[in-house]
Amino acid sequence: MKYMILTYASQKDYDAMAGKATGTPVWSGKDFAAMGAFMEAFNKELAESGELVETRGLAAPVHARRVQLRDGVPAVTDGPFAETAEVLAGYWIVECDSFDRATEIAARLAKCPVPAGAAATAAADVRPIVESRDELEP
Numbered sequence: 001m002k003y004m005i006l007t008y009a010s011q012k013d014y015d016a017m018a019g020k021a022t023g024t025p026v027w028s029g030k031d032f033a034a035m036g037a038f039m040e041a042f043n044k045e046l047a048e049s050g051e052l053v054e055t056r057g058l059a060a061p062v063h064a065r066r067v068q069l070r071d072g073v074p075a076v077t078d079g080p081f082a083e084t085a086e087v088l089a090g091y092w093i094v095e096c097d098s099f100d101r102a103t104e105i106a107a108r109l110a111k112c113p114v115p116a117g118a119a120a121t122a123a124a125d126v127r128p129i130v131e132s133r134d135e136l137e138p
Helices: 011-017 029-047 098-113
Strands: 004-011 052-055 065-070 073-078 087-095 124-128
Touching: 011 065, 011 087, 029 052, 029 087, 029 098, 087 098, 098 124
Parallel strands: none
Antiparallel strands: 004 087, 004 124, 052 087, 065 073
């Protein structure tokens, strides 16, 4: 079965990773390099096990657009969006034997190196991917 592992961040998180002062721990070049090395090793291990289908990181929310119907007409709003503090930051699609295995993979992301205090808001969701509408629960 396929599962999607979703990670989240805020614009402040992206700014801190870029070295900007935001009131959250600012990332150094060394911090960012350590995270990159961890992600490369994490992805390589999943690829070698045959469980990785796809993974991508996403640009900061400031580069996002939301398309939403307003009075029956699509309206476009540039990000970041005040109504949400966190947005999707990246994802992995894995194919593995069970929901428990997908959760185990996601839990390994907690070992990603970050500056002290930055991990407090880190979260990942694990969701099964449905292949047909028959798999959707009402």
